[in-house]
Amino acid sequence: MSAASTAIRSKRPEWRRRFVSAVRNNPIGVVGIVIVLAFFVLAIYPQGFSAYDPEKLSLRDRLVVPSSEHLFGTDQLGMDVFTRVIYGARTTLKVVLVVLAIATGIGFVVGTVAGYFGGWVDEILMRFTDIVIAFPFLILAIAVNAALGRGLVQTMLAVGFSWWPSYARLVRGQVLAVKNEEYVMAAQALGGRNARIMVRHVFRNAMDPVIVRVTLDVGLVALATAGLSFLGLGAQPPTPEWGRMVAEGRDFLLDQWWLSTFPGLALFLVVVGFNLVGMILRDWLDPSAVNR
């Protein structure tokens, strides 16, 4: 959208105007909003969409072809694949939230402390960040996960620990940019305590780019954790988890294609959905990054 037409609408509140323009710039992004909303609804209230129990075995109904009774068929243990895909949304949401909480948490602390204090504190923290970034991400996550042992909790810790450096760098950059702004110096001159100054001013200003980043990362985190579960490190049966389900369906791939296809498709859609929403959010909250 051109600058002129943007200016005409400037009477509307700024954030709303920017949101509308962000959506107009990315019409396909609306599809993303729909996918993400559907994902949240399924994750929060899966029982509203299926009458089956996602973890109930029914050996009489093994490997049933998709039908009106079992939309996505059943798996080798007779569990309803549709139900497991829906409940898988809940697993994915939980995992992604925890991982991003860990990653942004560590990233915020490291980035803020490094940026604010500077000097040798900055040097040590940033060199540590360099070390973590030196690993290929998925390989580090696998190594940490293997060292902690199998299980979804271990996977969340592993991915979270491997993911924080980009946040630390991002937050540190923001802190450095804000640090010398007059209002922060004013707060310091008035005798504000370091921690309070940081939290009140610096933190708040670094928020928008972090939110954009988090949205764009949801997909990557979902892919990584599902990948670890696929390898057998993360979710253990019978937990409905998409990566694990894809792995379990492998042995039946050529004849019972539905086992692996649907959970993978769900993961794919959710990742694309979050990427699309991230695109809108970036235009909305961080317009300077548009087209970069």
Added chain:
Amino acid sequence: MTQYVFRRLLSAIPVLLGVTVITFVLSQLLPGDPARMAAGQFATAEQMEVVRERLGLDRPLWVQYLRYLSRLVRGDLGISFSSQQEVFNELKIFFPATLELTLVAMVLTVIVGVPLGVMTGSGKSPWVNSSVLFLSLVGVGLPVFWAGLVFQLIFAGRLDILPLDGRLGATVTPPPSVTNMYVLDALFAGQWTTLVDAIKHLILPAVTLAIGRIASVARITHAAMIDIMRRDYVRTAQAKGLPRRTVVDKHALKNALLPVVTTIGLQVGFLLGGSILVENIFSWGGIGTYAWIGIFRLDIPAIMGVTLSTTVMFMTINLLTDIAYAFLDPRIAYS
């Protein structure tokens, strides 16, 4: 320039040391007794004691780390819990297969991703722009392990035009080993049927591994191109009445490709990580498969061996791209 290269090499040393500290700490984390793992389930208390002493497990942690480090320097990555073989020797066998796969995926990424970005980024059509963006988001969002299975289902299962998995057909004998990369070895030996078979086996895993990277590189090149096409000197060239082709080739391309070089180094990290998933799907006998067997048995020396070797490779490639970048853009070396 020499000074820059030297400085960059020097700065890699502490990072590398840090990497070994992390792998060492991770090796210590696993619940369970490493002496028990090494000595086997039925070892007696005395045998355990011997193993403990031999492995230096009775020493303080920092001594153990220094020992670990000095072993690493000598190329000793420890002994695999599951196979009881030297991890280093096993990696030597498995690494070429992974190298072959990631190299081909890398080449695909560059020869498809970069031109795609340049072609779509040098025009002005908003329609093309948003479709590139959309397709790249789809490509990046594709779960590697799922895409591989879907490709298997379609191309090996339904259409039956490509092999399901493995590096060679069951009836084909591997070419005489030189590099252990079958495509090259078959080429060296002049075994054309083997070569064709090896290439056929490479297509699905390499494409699976590359798709997300192609999407990502195309998107970055596309954005860099758009940015450059708006610059004054490009507009001047256009205003002079130069044909579009000349403007793109002579004025825009070189500058647009600069940021792309750095990204390509970073893609290697994704390729190495992704290869663990892809190798697992296509039964590709590389370090990904080796790591997977290690994961299955929680074989920490094997997993850390893979972690270290891939990280060193990743660091080396990033070092090389940084140096290449400095050569391409002399401003870097002086800053």
